[in-house]
Amino acid sequence: MQKVLSVRKFIYLFISLLIIGCVAQRKVFEKESEYKIKKFKTFSPYHSWINIKTYSKELQENIPALIKINNLYFTEKTIFDAGEGKHNISIDFVGTIGLKINDLKVNKGDSIIINVYLREDPTPISD
Template identity: 30%
Template sequence: MKDSIKVVLKVLSVSLLLLVSSMISCKSVRNDIVDKTYKLEKFKSKQADFSSIVINAYDFEMKKKLAGIVYVNNVVFFMDFDKKNKVKPLVVTPNTDNYFDVEISYIRRHTVKVDKFFVKRGDSIVIDAYLKEDKRPIVD
């Protein structure tokens, strides 16, 4: 009898833990789209009709922001600077309910590719790309 009560209590505590953790966080990290050179995070926008893809590019070693060139579904975007000459994140407002491919490039850095992620209405996607140094000569 005591064993069955212990099992029931364990099940209830695990269920409560899962419920609380799901209510606390609205942010979700897709483990299948995280690797050593980028991080993709998905948030729910407070405005149900607004979706965005926010892209940041960093030097892999120094973690310094880079003003990279970004391709979203083969459309080119250039990262820009603010009035204080700091690199601004690139914000793209996509057509929703579509798959997207993103490539982030910078001179003398390896291109980071983020393939086939889906954006639904109300999603805000944040991509932090960490570009590793490309030691190949520019001209042979």
């Protein structure tokens, strides 16, 4: 009887952790700027999309940013037809602390939304 209860407790704990792990959003802090990644599946299995939205952490407003994906620079484009594989992304804006996302894995048919919240850089731009 005692073994049955411990097995049930283990199964309930395992299922609870599995549900919590699947529901939790990935939230990463790096150099006081942060980002959130949401992954979805597209209707087209032939394309994978990355949509990057950049905001000021303090003002909570949308800001333009310089986006670099695998050493290619973009200034106005925020939706990218990304190939399958791992991608290195960096996001910068004047007067903010930049952010890097290394080894973002993209599979065929993924639709990824990245919300980036850049913090103001306390370092003066010029002397």
